[in-house]
Every structure is written in structure tokens, then in C-alpha cells.
Amino acid sequence: MEHNAVKQILSCRDVSKTFYGDGKCTEVIRHIDFDVTENEFVVLFGPGQCGKTTLIKMLAGLEECEEGSISLENEKITGPRPDLGVVYQTTALFPWCTVRGNIEFGPKVRNKDKKETRKRADHFIDLVGLKGFEDSYPKALSGGMRQRVGIARAYCNDPRVLLMDEPFGHLDAQTRYMMEEALENIWQKEKRTVIFVTNNIEEAIYLADRIILLTNRPASIKQEFKIELPRPRDYVSPEFLKLREIITQAMDATV
Amino acid sequence: MKKAVQLEKIGWVVFDLLLLLLGWIFLVTCTSAKDTFPDPVSVFSMLFTSFVKPIGTYTMWGHIMWSLYRVMVGFTLASVTGIIVGIAMGSSKIAEAIIKPIFEFLRPIPPIAWIPLAILWFGIDEASKYFIIWLGAFINVTLNSYVGASRTDETLIGAARMLGAGKRKVFTRIILPASMPQIFAGLQVAMSSCWMAVLVAEMVRSNEGVGWIIIRGTDTGNTAQIIVGMITIGVIGFILTTAMSWIERKVCSWNTTL
Amino acid sequence: MMENKVEVSHLTKKFGDLLVLDDLSFNVKNGEFLTIVGPTGCGKTTFLNSLTKLYDITSGEILVNGEPVNLKKHNIAYIFQEYSTMPWLKVEENIRFGLEIKKKSEEEIKRSVDWVIKMVGLEEYRDYYPRQLSASMLQRVVIARAFATEPELLLMDEPYGQLDLELRFKLEDELIKLWKKTNTTVIFITHNIEEAVYLGENIMVLTNKPTRVKTIIKNPLPWPRNVSDPEFIELRNKITDLIKWW
Structure with missing residues (x-):
């Protein structure tokens, strides 16, 4: 745990969302309310299609809140803003940009100093372990490497909060372990506030300071778990497996 | 291994050409076609001499240059106008609502149907030819650019906005490159249709160009000249489309489907 | 054996x-x-x-x-990660599919299908189309289809x-x-x-x-x-x- 004073950075106040269309209305999110402190790693964990992605989109300002509000340091989020970085499940890399082009995209469109940008990009390329691949196009990379680019791209724009939407959802079990270890490593070196969405319980416990368990649609907060196991965590330690069972059972009732 | 496959392909092309030549020789020596159909020797000797000995005012080089020049003018105009209109349609709902219906109406009318109007409006000189060439290509380029722009992955646009890109940057750095493969598909088809349109335009009314060679051949009953014109058209058309795909591979080297 | x-x-x-x-x-x-x-x-x-x-x-x-x-x-059956159901067939028809191809008698088909549908708990979903089912349901259909043919x-x-x-x-x-x-x-x-x-x-x-x-x-x-x-x-x-x- 951090020993410096805990600072509230992001707050989600009583947020609800319903989609209207085709004469139907689908309630996706119901009265979600939580706070995130600076440099905390929060995992939003819930079953399959529970509305997690909609929630992340709202946090990112890409989707409007219908009720309630989301604010970053007491400032309401009303649209996309570069101090919120997003890592996507599909990676959403720009296929016409090289690895470097993708990572430098943010600072470039914001007209940041070129030399400074280059230095930052080099730093993060090194940090995510992509040295030597700067000039490759995304199509030439493996799934794990693409997601490394996605993480570096988000970091390079220097966001206050990183939003990660099931970033390892498409990867096989082993590559996933590798990426979880890599992300933990990166995060330890470059602490940021992270909100991470997943439906994989192992991933949630491995990475989280706190797990917010969501119910099935409409998503609401079912329960919260503070994870206080020392890092890096062991997937097969008795404490890990115990937690896994407890949380899985807590979720079971909601499916 | 790859080299062997390529060699085999080339081998088949050579085989095809030989087969064609043999069929041709058979046709003009053993059947009654010889009265209306020239033999290979006279066609090829005419083809080769045409590069040094003028047909009409120009040598073959001159005619090819005339046709290519017209194509380039029409094609360039069509590319610029088509890409602008198409992308505007694809990225703006209002532009789409205004332009698309007009387009749907004009699209099924083939460029040839415009020739009488083109001559009335632009006269019988170069301008009407450019118009005809432009028209056919413009439709293809616009349509493809429109599809490319309107199908840009929403997630990519979202990702760019999250990284701080404004409207203009989203357009130049996401929508434009994302539409490139589709635009190139349009340009590819447009190039072929330009090449066809120039021949039609030249056959209707001109004093030079590859299309004129054929018409001239018909007027003077010179069948060898007709065939020479046709072969030239085929070869140039082939070179143009190959060049286009080469450029596409260079520009869109990131595209996984290439 | x-x-x-x-x-x-x-x-x-x-x-x-x-x-x-x-x-x-x-x-x-x-x-x-x-x-x-x-x-x-x-x-x-x-x-x-x-x-x-x-x-x-x-x-x-x-x-x-x-x-x-x-x-x-x-008789080898093959199941992979993509849920390879036929979207135009209902759950029951999907499961029957393999048996019909193997030209089993109607009676036999009915018996196998009833048994296997019960085993994977899809009884209430016989008349659903694949698009109406969740991922795990779909995978159940695929497994039922495989087992129905009694693969060796x-x-x-x-x-x-x-x-x-x-x-x-x-x-x-x-x-x-x-x-x-x-x-x-x-x-x-x-x-x-x-x-x-x-x-x-x-x-x-x-x-x-x-x-x-x-x-x-x-x-x-x-x-x-x-x-x-x-x-x-x-x-x-x-x-x-x-x-x-x-």
C-alpha cells in the first residue's frame, strides 16, 4: 500500500444508462457509484456481456451518461480528452502507421515538441519491450506484441488515468499470462491510475488493488474486494486460489 | 520455391501466346478467313514499322502519347474531383443526403450516352473528349471513396479522438488513410474505364490517337492496321493496370489484404 | 476390440x-x-x-x-473454438444435421437427439436459432451435435x-x-x-x-x-x- 496521502482522482456518481432503439429500451447500467484513488489499479469484473464496455466508454467520454456524472479531479467528463488513455480489446492500432507512428500519434496530433515526443516514445518502446520493432507495421506483429503497442501508445500520451477494456481478451492463455506479467511490470515502473475491465478472474486477482464485481445486465455493483496479496502474485498460491473461488462464487449468483 | 512458381507462371503465359499465334496462322492459311483477316507477318511488320514510319501525321509513339495525354488529363481531373466528393459524402451526413440521390440516378448512364451532349456543350475538340473520359472515371472514384470513408472503423476514430485528435486531424490521419485501399480500388477501375473512354472518344471524332488508328484502318479497308491498333490498346491497357497496382502496393503497404 | x-x-x-x-x-x-x-x-x-x-x-x-x-x-468428430453452428437451422435441426448426413433412420435420429439434448440441458431451447443463444449455449449445441453421431x-x-x-x-x-x-x-x-x-x-x-x-x-x-x-x-x-x- 502507498504510504503517502490517498488522493481521490476519479469519481463515478450514481451513473445509469439505457439504450433506446428499434422500439426497445435496454437498461445497461444501473446506479453505479464508485471512487478511484490516485495510482490505484481497479478491476471492473463481471460476466460476459454485462455492460462493462459501455461503462468504460462512458468513463472515456465517448458515451454520454444518461443519469449521474463522472468526473476527473472534480471536473466533469463531457467528451474524449487526452488525459484519459484507452487500451482496446481489438488494439485499435492504426494499420497505416508503424509501431513508432502509433505510439507517437497522440503527442503528434497535439503538436507536442518533436524531440521530446521521440524521447518519450523511445522510453515507452523500450519499457514495453518492442525495441527493434519500431518500423514494423501492426500486421507484422503477433497478438501480444500488438497489445504492447496499444499500451505504449496510451502511456506515451501521458494520461492521468488509463482505461483498459479487456485488453488481453483475444489472447491465448499463455500469452495472456505473459502480458499480465508485462503489464504489472510496466505499471510498477510507471504508476498510473488504471481502470481495467475483464471477465477473467485470474487476470483480475493478479492485477487488481481492488476488484469491483458487477452484476449481469443491467450492470450494478454487486460487491467490492480489496486484494492485498503481495506483488508479483502467484496464480497457484493457496490464497490466490481461495480468492478465486470466493469471487467466482459471488459472481455465480448473478449469472 | 517462390521463384519456381513464378517461372512456371511465365511459362504458361508464353504457352498461351504461342497457342494464340498458332491458331491465328491456322485461321489465315487453312480457312476462308484469309480474305478478311491479315496474317501475323503483315500485322507484326506493320506494328514494328509503325514506330518509325508515321500513320497519318504521327508515328505509333505519337498516337500513344496523344491517347495517354488525354487519359491523364481526364483521369487526374476525375481522381481529384471523385475523391473529394466521395469522401465528403462518406464523412458528412448532409453531403451524403444531398449528393447520393443525384448520383444514384446518374450512375447507370454509361459515358457513351453522354457523347452527343458532350459534343453539343464542349464542341468536337479536346474538351468534349476530356469530359467523356472524366465522367466514367469520376463515377467509379466517387463511389469507392464514399464506401471507403463511410466504412472507417468507429473504434479507430474513437481511439484517435481519445489521443487528442480534433475533427480535422481525424479526417486527415484516420478517415483518409483508412479509405486508401478502397480509393485505390476505385482508381484501378477508373483507369481502365478512362482507357476505354479515350478510344471511344477518338473513334467518334479525332485526327490522332490509338482509337483513330482503328477507325482510319476501317475507312481505308486496312485490316492489318485495325489489328495493330487493337494489340496496342491491349498492351497499353495492361501496362496501365499493372502500374496502378504497383503504386497501390507502395502507398498501402500496411494493408494486410495486399 | x-x-x-x-x-x-x-x-x-x-x-x-x-x-x-x-x-x-x-x-x-x-x-x-x-x-x-x-x-x-x-x-x-x-x-x-x-x-x-x-x-x-x-x-x-x-x-x-x-x-x-x-x-x-x-467416424471422427471435430470441435473447435468457433461455434460452427449453421445459423439458418434451429438448435434441434443443428443437432440432427450430422445424423441426417449419415443417413440414420428417423427413429434412431429421434432417440439420439432426445438423449443428447437432455444431457447438455438444451431441452427448452430446441426451437431457438443460434443467434438467440449465448456463447456457452452455442458451444453446448456443437458438443451435442458431435456426441449425437456417436463418434469413435x-x-x-x-x-x-x-x-x-x-x-x-x-x-x-x-x-x-x-x-x-x-x-x-x-x-x-x-x-x-x-x-x-x-x-x-x-x-x-x-x-x-x-x-x-x-x-x-x-x-x-x-x-x-x-x-x-x-x-x-x-x-x-x-x-x-x-x-x-x-
């Missing part, structure tokens, strides 16, 4: 000069549940495609019931890769139940080591490319297995150490 369902000897596959499968030899007993696990990027797809004769193998031999594998003669060999290629853990365990338990009831021989390929240990009677560990059989480990744990059981964890760790590359 033969003791071995499948006998693979010196299976080798090259693509041009590239060696992908390097001299694999192993047997699968009648009614055995074999899981195969290997590092990411080991030639598992090539391996499966060779086994089902989609690829011509470079050298070696694959025998089913002592005869060279023949898809027309041997069932090949599964990471069928539960994208499912929530809870559902995965549920489907795995169902699979074990079906396997025990039908005595089908199953070869189950996965990247997930826990899954391999949870399901397999024997666990075959593959090496990285060019793929060889590293070892075959017996899994003596009785069902139902418990993932927190120290013996389970020991086995899981042992296999992890054998293939860990990350």
Missing part, C-alpha cells in the same frame, strides 16, 4: 524446407481422454490438420483401429478458449460426464494448462516448433477434480515448468 484407438508413429510434416512436426509417436487407448498442451505457436493446428488428413503428411503413419485414418470410414474419436481444439471461468468449468464437467457415459475416445488440445490437468487422463506435452512429444504425463487424480487440491497444483506447476516461455 483393439486396445489402441489411435496409433501415431513417426508423424513428420514439412512445409517446403520448414520442419513443423518432427517425428511424433504416441498411442491413444480406446476410451481414453488425452489432453495435449504445448507452448503458444507450437504446431498444434498443423498437428490437428495432419491427424484429420486435411494435410498430406510428409512421412509416418496414423492408424485408427489399426487401419490408416480414413474420414469416410472412421472426438478431436477438440480449445473449444472453451473465450468463456468465463465459471461457464468453462460447467461445460468441462458436462464434457466429462458425456465422455464417461459414451466411452468416446477424446483428444483435447488447449493452451490452458489448468484445463489440461482438469480434463485429461493423460497429458501430452509438446515442444516448441519443430514440434516433438516432450513427454506424456499420467494424471491419476479422480473426478470431480479440485483446482485448489495440492496434488492438482503440483501437476499444474510441473507442466507449466515444462512449457513456460513467458
Whole structure:
């Protein structure tokens, strides 16, 4: 745990969302309310299609809140803003940009100093372990490497909060372990506030300071778990497996 | 291994050409076609001499240059106008609502149907030819650019906005490159249709160009000249489309489907 | 009856000069549940495609019931991660599909379909179309379709890769139940080591490319297995150490 004073950075106040269309209305999110402190790693964990992605989109300002509000340091989020970085499940890399082009995209469109940008990009390329691949196009990379680019791209724009939407959802079990270890490593070196969405319980416990368990649609907060196991965590330690069972059972009732 | 496959392909092309030549020789020596159909020797000797000995005012080089020049003018105009209109349609709902219906109406009318109007409006000189060439290509380029722009992955646009890109940057750095493969598909088809349109335009009314060679051949009953014109058209058309795909591979080297 | 369902000897596959499968030899007993696990990027797809004769193998031999594998003669079912249901057929029609192709009698079809639908708990969903079902339901349809044809060999290629853990365990338990009831021989390929240990009677560990059989480990744990059981964890760790590359 951090020993410096805990600072509230992001707050989600009583947020609800319903989609209207085709004469139907689908309630996706119901009265979600939580706070995130600076440099905390929060995992939003819930079953399959529970509305997690909609929630992340709202946090990112890409989707409007219908009720309630989301604010970053007491400032309401009303649209996309570069101090919120997003890592996507599909990676959403720009296929016409090289690895470097993708990572430098943010600072470039914001007209940041070129030399400074280059230095930052080099730093993060090194940090995510992509040295030597700067000039490759995304199509030439493996799934794990693409997601490394996605993480570096988000970091390079220097966001206050990183939003990660099931970033390892498409990867096989082993590559996933590798990426979880890599992300933990990166995060330890470059602490940021992270909100991470997943439906994989192992991933949630491995990475989280706190797990917010969501119910099935409409998503609401079912329960919260503070994870206080020392890092890096062991997937097969008795404490890990115990937690896994407890949380899985807590979720079971909601499916 | 790859080299062997390529060699085999080339081998088949050579085989095809030989087969064609043999069929041709058979046709003009053993059947009654010889009265209306020239033999290979006279066609090829005419083809080769045409590069040094003028047909009409120009040598073959001159005619090819005339046709290519017209194509380039029409094609360039069509590319610029088509890409602008198409992308505007694809990225703006209002532009789409205004332009698309007009387009749907004009699209099924083939460029040839415009020739009488083109001559009335632009006269019988170069301008009407450019118009005809432009028209056919413009439709293809616009349509493809429109599809490319309107199908840009929403997630990519979202990702760019999250990284701080404004409207203009989203357009130049996401929508434009994302539409490139589709635009190139349009340009590819447009190039072929330009090449066809120039021949039609030249056959209707001109004093030079590859299309004129054929018409001239018909007027003077010179069948060898007709065939020479046709072969030239085929070869140039082939070179143009190959060049286009080469450029596409260079520009869109990131595209996984290439 | 033969003791071995499948006998693979010196299976080798090259693509041009590239060696992908390097001299694999192993047997699968009648009614055995074999899981195969290997590092990411080991030639598992090539391996499966060779086994089902989609690829011509470079050298070696694959025998089913002592005869060279023949898809027309041997009833081999194949389940993979994509839910390969026919979208224009209802659940029941999807399950009947395989039987109708095999020209079974109507009576036989009805009996098999009723039995298998009950086994996977899809009774209420007979008249649903695939698009109305969740991912785990779809995978149940696919498994029901495979078991309905009473295959002598069932090949599964990471069928539960994208499912929530809870559902995965549920489907795995169902699979074990079906396997025990039908005595089908199953070869189950996965990247997930826990899954391999949870399901397999024997666990075959593959090496990285060019793929060889590293070892075959017996899994003596009785069902139902418990993932927190120290013996389970020991086995899981042992296999992890054998293939860990990350």
C-alpha cells in the first residue's frame, strides 16, 4: 500500500444508462457509484456481456451518461480528452502507421515538441519491450506484441488515468499470462491510475488493488474486494486460489 | 520455391501466346478467313514499322502519347474531383443526403450516352473528349471513396479522438488513410474505364490517337492496321493496370489484404 | 476390440524446407481422454490438420483401429473454438444435421437427439436459432451435435478458449460426464494448462516448433477434480515448468 496521502482522482456518481432503439429500451447500467484513488489499479469484473464496455466508454467520454456524472479531479467528463488513455480489446492500432507512428500519434496530433515526443516514445518502446520493432507495421506483429503497442501508445500520451477494456481478451492463455506479467511490470515502473475491465478472474486477482464485481445486465455493483496479496502474485498460491473461488462464487449468483 | 512458381507462371503465359499465334496462322492459311483477316507477318511488320514510319501525321509513339495525354488529363481531373466528393459524402451526413440521390440516378448512364451532349456543350475538340473520359472515371472514384470513408472503423476514430485528435486531424490521419485501399480500388477501375473512354472518344471524332488508328484502318479497308491498333490498346491497357497496382502496393503497404 | 484407438508413429510434416512436426509417436487407448498442451505457436493446428488428413503428411503413419485414418470410414468428430453452428437451422435441426448426413433412420435420429439434448440441458431451447443463444449455449449445441453421431474419436481444439471461468468449468464437467457415459475416445488440445490437468487422463506435452512429444504425463487424480487440491497444483506447476516461455 502507498504510504503517502490517498488522493481521490476519479469519481463515478450514481451513473445509469439505457439504450433506446428499434422500439426497445435496454437498461445497461444501473446506479453505479464508485471512487478511484490516485495510482490505484481497479478491476471492473463481471460476466460476459454485462455492460462493462459501455461503462468504460462512458468513463472515456465517448458515451454520454444518461443519469449521474463522472468526473476527473472534480471536473466533469463531457467528451474524449487526452488525459484519459484507452487500451482496446481489438488494439485499435492504426494499420497505416508503424509501431513508432502509433505510439507517437497522440503527442503528434497535439503538436507536442518533436524531440521530446521521440524521447518519450523511445522510453515507452523500450519499457514495453518492442525495441527493434519500431518500423514494423501492426500486421507484422503477433497478438501480444500488438497489445504492447496499444499500451505504449496510451502511456506515451501521458494520461492521468488509463482505461483498459479487456485488453488481453483475444489472447491465448499463455500469452495472456505473459502480458499480465508485462503489464504489472510496466505499471510498477510507471504508476498510473488504471481502470481495467475483464471477465477473467485470474487476470483480475493478479492485477487488481481492488476488484469491483458487477452484476449481469443491467450492470450494478454487486460487491467490492480489496486484494492485498503481495506483488508479483502467484496464480497457484493457496490464497490466490481461495480468492478465486470466493469471487467466482459471488459472481455465480448473478449469472 | 517462390521463384519456381513464378517461372512456371511465365511459362504458361508464353504457352498461351504461342497457342494464340498458332491458331491465328491456322485461321489465315487453312480457312476462308484469309480474305478478311491479315496474317501475323503483315500485322507484326506493320506494328514494328509503325514506330518509325508515321500513320497519318504521327508515328505509333505519337498516337500513344496523344491517347495517354488525354487519359491523364481526364483521369487526374476525375481522381481529384471523385475523391473529394466521395469522401465528403462518406464523412458528412448532409453531403451524403444531398449528393447520393443525384448520383444514384446518374450512375447507370454509361459515358457513351453522354457523347452527343458532350459534343453539343464542349464542341468536337479536346474538351468534349476530356469530359467523356472524366465522367466514367469520376463515377467509379466517387463511389469507392464514399464506401471507403463511410466504412472507417468507429473504434479507430474513437481511439484517435481519445489521443487528442480534433475533427480535422481525424479526417486527415484516420478517415483518409483508412479509405486508401478502397480509393485505390476505385482508381484501378477508373483507369481502365478512362482507357476505354479515350478510344471511344477518338473513334467518334479525332485526327490522332490509338482509337483513330482503328477507325482510319476501317475507312481505308486496312485490316492489318485495325489489328495493330487493337494489340496496342491491349498492351497499353495492361501496362496501365499493372502500374496502378504497383503504386497501390507502395502507398498501402500496411494493408494486410495486399 | 483393439486396445489402441489411435496409433501415431513417426508423424513428420514439412512445409517446403520448414520442419513443423518432427517425428511424433504416441498411442491413444480406446476410451481414453488425452489432453495435449504445448507452448503458444507450437504446431498444434498443423498437428490437428495432419491427424484429420486435411494435410498430406510428409512421412509416418496414423492408424485408427489399426487401419490408416480414413474420414469416410472412421467416424471422427471435430470441435473447435468457433461455434460452427449453421445459423439458418434451429438448435434441434443443428443437432440432427450430422445424423441426417449419415443417413440414420428417423427413429434412431429421434432417440439420439432426445438423449443428447437432455444431457447438455438444451431441452427448452430446441426451437431457438443460434443467434438467440449465448456463447456457452452455442458451444453446448456443437458438443451435442458431435456426441449425437456417436463418434469413435472426438478431436477438440480449445473449444472453451473465450468463456468465463465459471461457464468453462460447467461445460468441462458436462464434457466429462458425456465422455464417461459414451466411452468416446477424446483428444483435447488447449493452451490452458489448468484445463489440461482438469480434463485429461493423460497429458501430452509438446515442444516448441519443430514440434516433438516432450513427454506424456499420467494424471491419476479422480473426478470431480479440485483446482485448489495440492496434488492438482503440483501437476499444474510441473507442466507449466515444462512449457513456460513467458
